Amino acid sequence: MxxxxxxxxxxxxxxxxxxxxxxxxxxxxxxxxxYEISGEELSEVYAGLTFKDIxxxxxxxxxxxxxxxxxxxxxxxxxxxxxxxxxxxxxxxEAVAAVSGKRCICSNSKPExxxxxxxxxxxxxxxxESVFSSCGKEVMKPKPAPDVFLHAAASMEADPANTFVIExxxxxxxxxxxxxxxxxGFTGAAHSYPGHADVLTEAGAETVIRRWADFRSVLxxxxxxxxx
Numbered sequence: 001m002x003x004x005x006x007x008x009x010x011x012x013x014x015x016x017x018x019x020x021x022x023x024x025x026x027x028x029x030x031x032x033x034x035y036e037i038s039g040e041e042l043s044e045v046y047a048g049l050t051f052k053d054i055x056x057x058x059x060x061x062x063x064x065x066x067x068x069x070x071x072x073x074x075x076x077x078x079x080x081x082x083x084x085x086x087x088x089x090x091x092x093x094e095a096v097a098a099v100s101g102k103r104c105i106c107s108n109s110k111p112e113x114x115x116x117x118x119x120x121x122x123x124x125x126x127x128x129e130s131v132f133s134s135c136g137k138e139v140m141k142p143k144p145a146p147d148v149f150l151h152a153a154a155s156m157e158a159d160p161a162n163t164f165v166i167e168x169x170x171x172x173x174x175x176x177x178x179x180x181x182x183x184x185g186f187t188g189a190a191h192s193y194p195g196h197a198d199v200l201t202e203a204g205a206e207t208v209i210r211r212w213a214d215f216r217s218v219l220x221x222x223x224x225x226x227x228x
Contacts, residue, residue, distance in 0.1 A: 002162070002223050002224065003101055003223070004101060004162055004163060004164050004219070004223055005101070005102065005153075005156075005157075005158035005159045005162040005163055006101070006102045006103070006104065006152070006153060006156050006158035006162075006163040006164075007099045007101065007102070007103045007104075007163070007164050007165075007166070007219070008103075008104055008105070008106050008149065008152060008163060008164065008165040008166070008176070008181070009096065009103065009104070009105050009106075009165075009166050010048075010105070010106065010107060010165070010166060010167045010168060010169075010172050010186075011105050011107040011109060011114060011117065011118070012107065012108075012109055012117075012168075013047060013089075013168040013169070013186075013189040013191055014089065014092070014166055014167065014168050014186050014189065015088065015089060015092045015096070015105070015118075015121070015123060016086050016087070016088055016089060016092075016117045016118075016121050016123070017086065017087050017088070017089050017189050017190050017191075018082055018086050018117055019043055019047055019168070019189060019190075019191040020039065020043065020189070020190040020191040021078070021081050021082055021085055021086060022051075022078045022081075022082070023039040023040070023042045023043040023047075023191060024039035025074060025077045025078045025081055026039075026042060026051055026054065026074050026078070027039040027041070027042045029070055029073060029074055029077070030042070030055075030058065030066075030070075033064070033066050033067070033070060034064050035058055035062055035064050035066075037058075040191075040193065042054070043191040043193070044193050044196075046171075047168065047169040047170075047171070047191065048108065048143055048144070048167070048168070048169025048170065048171035048172040049108065049142070049143070049144075049169075049171050050108050050134075050135075050142050051071060051074045051075070051078075052071055053142065055070065055071070075110075075113075078113075079112070079113055079116060082113065082116055082117055082120075083116055083120065086116075086117050086120055086121065087121065088121040088122075088123065089188055089189050089212065090188070090212065091188075091211060091212030091213055091215075092121075092123070092212055093122075093123060093126070094212065095212040095215040095216070096123065096126045096127075097126060098215070098216045099219075102130075102156050102158060103126075103127065103130065104127060104130035104131065104132060104152050104156060105118075105127055105130065105131045105132065106132045106134075106148045106149055106152050106165070107131075107132070107133055107134070107148070108133075108134050108135070108142045108143050108148075109133060109135070110133060110135040111131075111133045111135065111136050114131055114133055118131070130152075130156065132148050132151060132152045132155070133148070134147060134148040138151060143169075143171050143172050143174070143175035144170075144171040144172070144174035144175045144178070145175055145178070146175045146176070146178035146179035146180075147175075148175070149163075149165065149175055149176055149179035149181060150179050153179070153181075160179050160180040160181050161180055161181070161182075163179075163181045163182070164181065164182050164183070164184060164219060164222070164223075165181050165182070165183045165184070166183075166184045166185075166186050166215075167183055167184075167185060167186065167200070167205070168185070168186045168187065168189060168191075168192075168200070169200075170199060170200065170203040173185065173200060173203040173204050173205055174203060174204070176204075177203075177204045182206060182222065183204055183205045183206060184205060184206065184207060184208070184209060184215075184218060184219070184222070185197065185200030185201065185203075185205030185207070185208035185209070186200075186208070186209055186210075187200065187208060187209075187210045188209070188210045188211055188212065192210075197210070206222060207222065
């Protein structure tokens with residue numbers, strides 16, 4: 001078997017069931033500000049984006065101006081809810097531990113939020129210092145830009161072409177593909193919706209799994225195959 005240089009996990013909606021929590025809070029704030037949207041709709045269309053980018057896209061589409069202070073309110077409310085409610089996705093701990101080689105997290109969440117979620121779910125020890133945020137000290141564009149993925153690969157001395165990424169969103173997949181990496185889609189979190197797997201496949205995922213129990217066998221199979 002060809003051993004991957006690196007396996008990269010997204011965090012929100014992949015390792016921790018946080019997307020549904022954040023989407024509900026952000027949807028409530030956007031609705032109060034004049035743009036009616038449900039948490040489910042927000043997850044389906046904008047999963048993987050920062051709240052700032054979600055606001056900018058909605059402003060452009062709807063011509064409804066939002067106050068910049070909405071970003072701070074969302075950050076505070078989401079962090080509070082995550083601290084109280086976030087849970088690990090079933091099977092995630094075992095799936096991460098099954099990766100014998102290099103592994104890391106690449107996320108659009110800010111470092112402080114990642115620390116809250118990974119500490120509460122007791123996943124942090126499995127990654128140690130290998131947690132990369134597009135909102136970290138390094139200047140990076142968030143997903144769907146490839147910056148955080150390329151930064152992680154360089155930091156961990158991995159070849160992007162021999163790196164696998166597990167993502168639950170179109171925007172995350174776009175970033176990973178732009179970085180020259182291979183992608184496995186994941187639809188096992190609470191925010192998943194009918195047709196989610198098809199959407200991720202169309203975005204470029206080589207295959208899609210719904211259960212972490214299937215991850216090891218899928219990774220082994222894909223590692224034996226390459227475009228070459």
